[in-house]
Amino acid sequence: MNLDVLILAAGKGTRMRSALPKVLHRLGGRSLLQHVHTTACALQPARVVVVYGYGGETVKQALAVPQVVEWVLQAEQRGTGHAVQLGLAPLAGVEDSVVLVLYGDVPLLKAATLHPLIDAARNGALALLSVRLQNPHGYGRIVRNSGAGVERIVEERDADEAEREIDEVNSGIMAVPGRALRQLLDKLDCDNAQGEYYLTDIVAHAVAADIAVTAIVADDQHEVLGVNSRAELACLERVYQRSIAQQLMDGGVTLADPARLDVRGELRAGEDVFIDVGCVIEGVVRLGDRVHVGPYCVLRDSELAADAQVLEHCVIDGAALGDGTTVGPFARLRPGTRLASGSKVGNFVEIKNADIGVASKVNHLSYVGDSRLGRNVNIGAGTITCNYDGANKHRTEIEDDVFVGSNTALVAPVTLGEGSTVGAGSTITADVPPRELAITRAQQKSIAGWQRPRKKKP
Numbered sequence: 001m002n003l004d005v006l007i008l009a010a011g012k013g014t015r016m017r018s019a020l021p022k023v024l025h026r027l028g029g030r031s032l033l034q035h036v037h038t039t040a041c042a043l044q045p046a047r048v049v050v051v052y053g054y055g056g057e058t059v060k061q062a063l064a065v066p067q068v069v070e071w072v073l074q075a076e077q078r079g080t081g082h083a084v085q086l087g088l089a090p091l092a093g094v095e096d097s098v099v100l101v102l103y104g105d106v107p108l109l110k111a112a113t114l115h116p117l118i119d120a121a122r123n124g125a126l127a128l129l130s131v132r133l134q135n136p137h138g139y140g141r142i143v144r145n146s147g148a149g150v151e152r153i154v155e156e157r158d159a160d161e162a163e164r165e166i167d168e169v170n171s172g173i174m175a176v177p178g179r180a181l182r183q184l185l186d187k188l189d190c191d192n193a194q195g196e197y198y199l200t201d202i203v204a205h206a207v208a209a210d211i212a213v214t215a216i217v218a219d220d221q222h223e224v225l226g227v228n229s230r231a232e233l234a235c236l237e238r239v240y241q242r243s244i245a246q247q248l249m250d251g252g253v254t255l256a257d258p259a260r261l262d263v264r265g266e267l268r269a270g271e272d273v274f275i276d277v278g279c280v281i282e283g284v285v286r287l288g289d290r291v292h293v294g295p296y297c298v299l300r301d302s303e304l305a306a307d308a309q310v311l312e313h314c315v316i317d318g319a320a321l322g323d324g325t326t327v328g329p330f331a332r333l334r335p336g337t338r339l340a341s342g343s344k345v346g347n348f349v350e351i352k353n354a355d356i357g358v359a360s361k362v363n364h365l366s367y368v369g370d371s372r373l374g375r376n377v378n379i380g381a382g383t384i385t386c387n388y389d390g391a392n393k394h395r396t397e398i399e400d401d402v403f404v405g406s407n408t409a410l411v412a413p414v415t416l417g418e419g420s421t422v423g424a425g426s427t428i429t430a431d432v433p434p435r436e437l438a439i440t441r442a443q444q445k446s447i448a449g450w451q452r453p454r455k456k457k458p
């Protein structure tokens with residue numbers, strides 16, 4: 001039996017108080033909808049349908065993934081039952097598959113938790129995912145009969161006092177044989193406190209039609225919690241970050257404080273990596289064995305080879321650091337930066353689209369852009385590659401063993417030949433031949449007997 005997944009994502013999320021549709025708010029750097037979509041794809045479904053409404057096209061664009069997704073517009077939100085009805089419409093032959101209903105605002109659900117639900121539905125049952133909550137307020141409650149069988153679900157607003165005492169709540173997630181689902185949806189009405197078509201009402205209809213109903217209680221409440229407000233989003237973000245931190249530690253990473261790391265993407269780390277407090281990881285970041293990351297660094301889409309050291313307060317973006325490199329403190333590496341092994345970038349240095357050769361050093365207060373540095377190059381403090389003429393970018397080539405004195409402007413395009421030296425304070429506009437000294441500073445003179453001006457008497 002095939003599996004088809006419906007993701008309900010039409011709601012505005014009024015309590016977010018946001019112009020952005022709720023399912024596009026981010027958790028761990030990815031939208032809530034992306035999280036749910038990833039979980040859906042892990043189940044290898046035949047089809048995935050997203051029911052969208054509020055936010056229209058922006059929701060569609062946000063899920064720019066290669067997997068085939070069918071989009072169904074629910075222009076007017078008339079309830080979860082209505083949303084599922086619409087979502088089934090494009091699914092030809094759904095009678096012969098199992099339909100799994102997921103919510104676009106429940107981001108931490110794991111595929112493994114869904115397997116028993118899908119299995120139960122494959123055996124003909126309507127299978128719900130429920131959870132016990134200390135404070136069940138706001139959720140639909142699972143009403144069981146004296147034999148503990150599920151009888152129906154009652155929404156908070158329609159529940160009487162006794163029913164509100166029930167602590168087993170409906171997560172909203174369910175798996176249903178397609179044929180049964182079609183039939184049950186036909187029986188829905190909107191005779192309730194919210195005047196909506198409740199998907200949850202199919203449970204009572206299933207019981208009446210002698211369709212087996214089973215509620216599987218989730219172990220981890222965080223997996224099934226939805227995001228309704230910014231506070232709930234922040235709470236689930238922490239839960240997510242804690243689990244990422246745990247995985248990293250399990251894999252041999254030392255975190256100075258697992259509560260003070262934020263991974264907003266994917267971090268792969270080797271053994272004996274150390275990450276200090278306050279670091280933010282974005283995009284895809286790879287850290288080789290024994291990489292050391294100092295406090296308060298941002299690492300984005302970068303690869304750091306074994307034994308690389310990033311000292312405090314660095315921004316590493318789109319860079320590749322070779323083994324044994326040292327960066328920082330206070331360095332900014334921009335996209336296209338490649339540091340060969342053993343090279344060093346020091347404080348207040350910005351590097352963009354540049355190759356820094358083996359064992360070369362750019363230690364202080366410099367800008368190196370659109371450049372290639374050979375091996376054993378030393379760039380003095382305050383050196384600037386003037387790569388931009390106001391219209392175009394030009395390259396600076398610095399060959400092996402070049403020494404550039406402090407406070408030098410290298411006006412690109414320009415090449416410093418192998419083993420050449422540039423005197424401090426120079427503005428280099430022409431190529432420097434190998435092994436020669438280039439110097440453009442004015443000659444120093446001393447004036448004997450010169451007197452400082454004196455203050456006039458009033």
Ligand code: UD1
Pocket residue numbers: 008009010011012051074076077078079080081082083103104105138139140141153155169170171172197198199200226
């Ligand atoms: C729903 C359940 C409730 C459950 C709770 C869990 C119903 C009637 N109630 O209530 O039993 O405890 O979820 O979080 O199903 N949506 C649409 N179109 C609509 C309405 C909703 O796509 O017309 C989507 C929303 O975007 C959201 C999901 O369905 O992703 C749930 O909707 P929401 O309004 O949050 O349902 P609850 O009232 O919380």
Ligand code: CA
Pocket residue numbers: 226228
């Ligand atoms: Ca909700």
